Amino acid sequence: MIEARLKAGIIVQSAIRRANARGVPATVVRHGDDDAGQVFVVVNRGRDIGCLLLAPSRDYDSGKTVWRPPLGEAPVPESEADAYLERERRVDPDLWVLEIEDRDGWHPFDEPL
Secondary structure, rough: OOOOOOOOOHHHHHHHHHHHHHHHEEEEEEOOOOOOOOEEEEEEOOOOOOOEEEEEOOOOOOOOOEEEEEEOOOOOOOHHHHHHHHHHHOOOOOOOEEEEEEEEOOOHHHOOO
């Protein structure tokens, strides 16, 4: 069964509230379309570690949304994540970018919404 798709604005608001509840800084870097924009998450682990970029996709077995790192599991320099997001923005000008700052790599999409 495929889960209902939440609006992008609601997904981002929920993520920010979860981060705030943990005392983790969360910032909307790019505001996309409130209804249908794709949401990307940059988990910034600090200058010396780098960041992890996450993008939503569907798990074909369960139909649920899962967050996968399009640039790989290892942290990358912020400039590499920014270049990827710029290429995506050219294709989808309605996309969102949410930045989470946590050295341990926590992000609100580790937990169900």
